[in-house]
Amino acid sequence: MTSLLARLPTLAPGAPGERRGPAAGWLAAATTLAVSVVGLLGLGLALVVVQTLDPDGGLPVGSSARLAGQLWLLAQGGELELPSGPLRLAPLLLTAGVAWGLSRAAGSVVALRELSGPGPLARVLAVVVVLHTAATAALALAVSTPGASVALLRSVLGALVLAVLAGGLGAVRESGAGAGLADRFPGPGRALVRAAVAGTLALAACCTAVVSVALVDDVDGAGRLVSGLGGASAGAAGLVGLSVLLLPNAAAAVMGLAAGPGFLVGAGTFVSTGGVTLGSVPALPLMAALPDTQAVPLLAFLAQALPVVAGLVAGLVLGRRLGDADGGALTAGLWGVVAGVGVGVLCGLWVLVAGGRLGDAGLAEVGAPALATGLSIAAQAGIAAAPAAAVSRWRSRR
Template identity: 55%
Template sequence: MVSLLARLPRSGRDGGEAARPLPLVWTALAAAGAVSAAGLAVLALAVGVVSTLDPTGGSGVGGSVLLAGRLWLLAQGTDLTVASGPIALAPLLLTIGIAWGLAGAGRVVVRASAPSGARAAIGAAGVLAGAHVVLTAVLAFVVDGPGAEVGLPRALLGSALLSAAAAGWGVGRESGLLDAALDRLPTQTGPVLRGVLAGLLTALALCLAVVAVALAADADGYAAVSGRLGGAGAGALGLLGLCVLLLPNAAGAVLGLAAGPGFSVGSGTLVSVHGVTLGPVPALPLFAALPDTQAVPLLAFASQAVPVLAGLVAGRTLARRFSARDGGSVVAGLGGVLAGVLLGVVCGVLVWAAGGSLGDGALAHVGAPPVATGVAIAAQAGIAAALAAAVTRWRASA
C-alpha cells in the first residue's frame, strides 16, 4: 500500500503527468497506517492459519486478531500482566520486522513527498514516528483486558524509540541527510562502522549456529516438549513459529555465554563456562537447547571464540575499506580498537533488548547481563580487531 503512493501518476496543471510531490503530512500518516495494518494483518493471518489446524476449533477470528495485537505490542517492548505475572520479553524477530517496515515507509515518504531541506525531512520522520506511536496506543487500548493487561507506558516508550530510530534511518538514507552527516566526520568513520556491522553479523551468525547445534543435539527433548504442549498440527506449528520469533533472543543469550558472564532463565537456571545450575524452566521447546546436566558442555567452551572471531572480521573489514589518505597500520589498529568497543556497546544493547521476564518470582529475569556482556565483548573484540586491522593494513600497503 505504501509503495503505491510513490508510484501513482500525478497530473500537472497542463493536464499531463508531473512529478508534483504529495503532501508530506498525509503521506507520512498513510505510511504509518499502512505499516501497522499490513503487519497486523500478516501476523493475524499466520495466527489464524495455525488456529484452523486445531481440532478443537481454535480461538476464532477475534482471538487470532487479539493474539496478533498482543504479540505486536510485545515486540515493541510493552509488558502484559497475566495470571502468572508480567510478561515482558520482546520477540526480536518481529521487532526487526516492524523496524524494517518503518524504515521502508520513511524512504517511501521521502520519495513521494520530496521534502525540501533537512528540517522538512526531520519533520517527516517525526510525523511518521508520532503516527506510529498513536496507532500503538490505540491498539493497546483495544487489546487490553482482564486476562492480559497491557502496560501502556512501556508500550508508548518502546514504540517511540523503535519508530524514531527506524523512521529516522529510512528518511535519513533516502534524503541524503545520513550521508551528509557522515561526510562531516573523519574519513575513517565509514570503515569503522562497516567493521562494526560485519562483526555484529558474524557474532549473531555464530550464536545462531550454537543454538542450532544445541537443539540438534537434543532433538528428542524438543520433540518431547512440543508433544506435551500440543501434539496436534496446530500446537506443533504454533510452537515452531514462536521459537522462530525468539531466535534472536536466543542469540542474545548465547552472546552472554560467549562473553563469559553466561545467561539465566529465572533464578534457578544459570548457564556459563564457570558452571551450570539447572532449575524449572517454562515448557518452551527452544529451552531444549539448555544443558541436560550440571556439567558445562563442550559447546559452551567453543562459544568463547565468538567475540574474538567477530573482532577479527570487524578489523579485517575495517582495514580493507581503508584508503591511503585514511592512514597506515597504526591508524587502522586504533580504528580496530574503536570498532571493537562499539561492537561491545551494540552487543550490550542487543542483549538488553533480548532479555526480559516471563512472570513473577523465579522467572522475573531471563537473559544475559547486558553491561557485563558488553564490556567483555568490547575488550576481547577490541584486541582482536586491532591486530587484524593493523596486519591487514600493513600487508595492503607493503
C-alpha cells in the same frame, strides 16, 4: 516500496509548475499506517491458520486477533500484566520486522520526493512517529483485557523510541545525509560504523549457529516438547512459531555465554562456562538447546572464541574500508580497537533489549547481563580487531 510508488502516475515527479501527487506528509501517513495494518493482518492470519490445526477448534477469530495485537505490542517493548505476573519479553524477530517497515515508511517518502535538509526530513519523521505512536496507543487500549492488561505508558514509549530510531535511520539513509553525518566525526566515521556492524552481525550469526547446533544435538528433546502438546495441534505449532520469533533473543543469550557472564532463564537456570544450574523452564521447543546435565558442554567452551571472531571480522572490514588519507597499518590498528569497542556497544544493546521477565516468581529474570556482556565483548573484540585491521590495511596498500 519506493519503486512501486514511483510507478503511480499521481506520485511521479512532474515538470516545474505541474501539479504533483500527494504531499510528503500524506504519503508518510499512508505508509506508516500500512506498516501496522499489514503487520497485524499478517500476524493475525498466521495465528488463525495455526488455530485451525486444533482439532477442538482452537481460539475464535477475535481472540486470535487480540493475541496478534498483544504480540505486536510486546515486540515494541510493551508489557502484559498476567495472573502469573508481568510478561515483558520482546520477540526480536518481530521487532526487526516492525523496525524495517517503519524505516521503509520514512525512507520511501524521502526517496520518492527527493527530500533533503533538516526541515523536510524532520517533518516526515514527525508524521511517522506521531501516527505510529497513536496507532500503538489505540491498539493497546483495544487488546487490553482484565486477564491480560496492557501497560499503556510502556507500550507508547516503546513505540515512540522504535519509530524515532527506525524512521530516522530510513530517512537519513535515503536522503544521503548519513554519509555527511558520519564524516563530521573525527576519523574514518563511515568505515568504523560498517566495521562495527559487520562484527556484530558476524557474532550474531555465529551465536545463532550455536543455538542451531544445540537444538540438533537434542532434537529428541525438542520433539518431546512438541509431541507433548499434541504434535500438529495449535498449541504445538504456536510454540514452534514463537520459538522462531525468539531466535534473536536466544542468540543474545549465547552472546552472554560467549563473553563469559552467562545467561539466566529464571532464578533456577543459569548457564555459563563456569558452571550450569538447571531448573524449571517454559515448555518451548527452543529450550531444548539448554544443557541436559550440570556439566558444562563442549559447545559452551568453543563459543568463547566467538567475540574474537567478531573482532577479526570488524578489523578486516575496517582495513579494507579505510581511505588513502586515513593513514597506514599502525593507524588502522588503533582504529581497529575503536571498531571492536563499537561491536561491544552494539552487542550490549542487543542483549539489553533481548532480556525481560516472564512473571513474578522463578522466571522474573531472563537473559544475559547487558553491561557485563558488552564490556567483555568490547575488550575481546577490540584486542582482536587491532591486528586484523593493521594487516588488512597493509595488504590493501600493497
